[in-house]
Amino acid sequence: MLAFLVRRALGALWALAGVAIVVFLILHLSGDPATVMMPPESSAAELAAFRHAEGFDRPLIVQFGSFVLDAAHGDLGLSLRHQQPAMGLALARLPATVLLSAAAMLIVILVGVPAGVASALRPRTAVDYGARVVALIGQSAPTYWIGLMLILLFAVQLGWFPAGGIGDWHNLILPAATLGFFSTAKIMRLTRSAMLDVLAADYLRTARAKGLDAGHVITGHALRNAWLPIVTQLGVELGTLLSGAIITETVFAWPGVGRLAVQAVFERDFPVVEAVVLLAATIFVALNLVVDLLYAVLDPRIRYA
Amino acid sequence: MAATITAPGAVPADAVGANSPWRVALRRIGRDPGAVLGAIIVVIVAVCALFAPLIVHTDPNAQDLTATLQPPAWLAGGSHAHPLGTDNLGRDLLTRIVWGARISAIVGLAVVAIGGSIGIGLGLLAGYQRGWVDALIARITDVQLAFPLVLLAVAIVAVVGAGLGTVIAAIGLTSWVQYVRVIRAETLSLREREFVAAAVASGATSGRIVLRHLLPNVASAAIVLATFEIARAIVLESSLSFLGLGVPPTTPSWGGMLADGRQYLDTAWWTALFPGLAIMTAVMGVNLLGDGLRDALDPNSR
Numbered sequence: 001m002l003a004f005l006v007r008r009a010l011g012a013l014w015a016l017a018g019v020a021i022v023v024f025l026i027l028h029l030s031g032d033p034a035t036v037m038m039p040p041e042s043s044a045a046e047l048a049a050f051r052h053a054e055g056f057d058r059p060l061i062v063q064f065g066s067f068v069l070d071a072a073h074g075d076l077g078l079s080l081r082h083q084q085p086a087m088g089l090a091l092a093r094l095p096a097t098v099l100l101s102a103a104a105m106l107i108v109i110l111v112g113v114p115a116g117v118a119s120a121l122r123p124r125t126a127v128d129y130g131a132r133v134v135a136l137i138g139q140s141a142p143t144y145w146i147g148l149m150l151i152l153l154f155a156v157q158l159g160w161f162p163a164g165g166i167g168d169w170h171n172l173i174l175p176a177a178t179l180g181f182f183s184t185a186k187i188m189r190l191t192r193s194a195m196l197d198v199l200a201a202d203y204l205r206t207a208r209a210k211g212l213d214a215g216h217v218i219t220g221h222a223l224r225n226a227w228l229p230i231v232t233q234l235g236v237e238l239g240t241l242l243s244g245a246i247i248t249e250t251v252f253a254w255p256g257v258g259r260l261a262v263q264a265v266f267e268r269d270f271p272v273v274e275a276v277v278l279l280a281a282t283i284f285v286a287l288n289l290v291v292d293l294l295y296a297v298l299d300p301r302i303r304y305a
Numbered sequence: 306m307a308a309t310i311t312a313p314g315a316v317p318a319d320a321v322g323a324n325s326p327w328r329v330a331l332r333r334i335g336r337d338p339g340a341v342l343g344a345i346i347v348v349i350v351a352v353c354a355l356f357a358p359l360i361v362h363t364d365p366n367a368q369d370l371t372a373t374l375q376p377p378a379w380l381a382g383g384s385h386a387h388p389l390g391t392d393n394l395g396r397d398l399l400t401r402i403v404w405g406a407r408i409s410a411i412v413g414l415a416v417v418a419i420g421g422s423i424g425i426g427l428g429l430l431a432g433y434q435r436g437w438v439d440a441l442i443a444r445i446t447d448v449q450l451a452f453p454l455v456l457l458a459v460a461i462v463a464v465v466g467a468g469l470g471t472v473i474a475a476i477g478l479t480s481w482v483q484y485v486r487v488i489r490a491e492t493l494s495l496r497e498r499e500f501v502a503a504a505v506a507s508g509a510t511s512g513r514i515v516l517r518h519l520l521p522n523v524a525s526a527a528i529v530l531a532t533f534e535i536a537r538a539i540v541l542e543s544s545l546s547f548l549g550l551g552v553p554p555t556t557p558s559w560g561g562m563l564a565d566g567r568q569y570l571d572t573a574w575w576t577a578l579f580p581g582l583a584i585m586t587a588v589m590g591v592n593l594l595g596d597g598l599r600d601a602l603d604p605n606s607r
């Protein structure tokens with residue numbers, strides 16, 4: 001177990017180093033970073049001064065070395081627009097994104113799992129078909145369009161919730177439902193198929209045959225054995241939610257990391273873009289590590305050599 | 306001789322006849338209503354993409370500033386000249402939706418061509434060579450998986466500049482990972498089969514074994530994956546266009562139309578409803594077809 005832990009942690013570190021390399025290369029191999037970062041109307045002298053100030057006139061390998069050293073300390077330079085540390089800007093936006101993702105996750109669990117169970121318990125009935133059609137829509141419709149349609153229905157037509165911004169829980173409902181829709185559909189489908197597998201097993205027939213009541217058979221026997229793939233997938237979906245937050249936050253003007261990233265892209269504020277990418281990758285890698293470990297803890301049958 | 310030696314269950318490269326695995330799969334799809342519906346939708350989208358100028362006769366960029374934000378024909382104020390209404394520049398929504406199928410189809414197919422060839426190639430290489438080649442490819446895969454894909458695509462487009470080519474490259478270069486994992490696992494188990502041993506014994510080169518014996522046997526898994534990747538690419542392209550990082554605004558694309566329509570949600574909901582329905586229907590069709598293909602090609606899956 002310890003060896004597995006060390007190996008996975010080293011792998012995670014390498015993945016982060018790789019991300020740093022790719023981020024650096026994207027910016028430096030696509031052309032002169034000075035012309036990318038500076039306004040198009042800048043004069044040659046301004047560009048040269050900028051290059052010198054940012055150290056872009058040094059050899060590439062030296063620049064990469066100092067980039068990695070600084071990045072390891074969380075220092076990605078100053079935002080070109082706000083003149084504040086880029087990583088600080090990204091971190092300041094993190095709580096809003098975490099709140100939104102957590103709310104979406106709650107919807108995924110509270111809607112996706114029960115709907116999947118209900119669907120598996122009554123296959124080929126109206127409940128089953130209804131849940132599957134909603135799941136199909138959730139997996140096919142783009143997140144931002146779901147968001148627009150929810151705004152149209154609940155904000156513009158019915159006036160129940162605000163169309164955007166941050167405030168009390170009213171502001172959270174529509175963005176969280178939008179962000180969680182895709183993952184809810186996925187978890188519902190997975191729960192359904194995991195439950196169908198378990199429901200067909202011999203030990204479940206035994207449990208029913210010895211006269212246990214139906215509710216106990218489902219929660220105590222079926223769900224207990226079906227939940228492993230579901231929990232694992234929930235971990236993966238947390239990553240999907242964080243990634244999807246980019247789009248959802250833009251639609252709902254939600255002041256999180258994703259909206260910051262899109263704004264930074266349009267303002268050509270590359271230190272901020274780098275900071276967001278590295279921050280997101282770090283969270284991603286840490287999440288995957290936790291999911292792996294959780295899997296090993298939850299399933300005693302899994303042994304890591 | 307080597308090419309004709311196959312183990313039971315393996316698909317010979319040149320399998321033909323009434324009971325070839327591909328024919329069996331096709332018959333299974335024909336009996337699956339979801340897959341048939343998916344296939345019909347995909348054909349409709351393909352026809353729109355190929356023959357857009359023959360289906361709708363108006364120019365997708367023709368503006369009529371006397372008829373902006375006109376509602377669909379069945380609502381008060383609508384006209385039959387614009388069955389689904391018009392946008393803020395008076396452009397016909399139906400025309401632009403039909404033309405928009407073209408961008409989605411091009412992006413979907415090009416992304417699969419890029420991502421599929423990289424991913425299948427690396428997957429075969431990793432699974433067949435194993436050892437350090439496998440380890441190296443696994444490390445590269447780990448890095449790619451550490452990126453939130455939407456963010457990576459946004460960053461690439463931001464640096465290189467928006468445009469159809471950039472969008473295809475950005476999505477294509479983020480889509481190969483899925484193939485590597487599946488194809489590598491398939492190859493690892495296939496290479497232990499008798500037909501590979503027979504090919505090795507008969508003196509076939511590694512290249513020949515991989516291309517003539519392994520590739521045809523991972524094809525069904527690759528096709529299923531490719532279908533789902535087309536769906537993902539269509540959604541991602543429309544998301545980039547929605548953010549203003551996709552194809553230029555004059556090119557009719559479903560995501561770009563939604564970006565325009567977003568500003569008129571409270572006055573002209575149809576500008577945001579219909580392009581989204583088009584995306585959802587197209588993606589649903591591809592997904593249904595993918596589900597059907599998976600069930601038909603892999604009898605063990607549900």
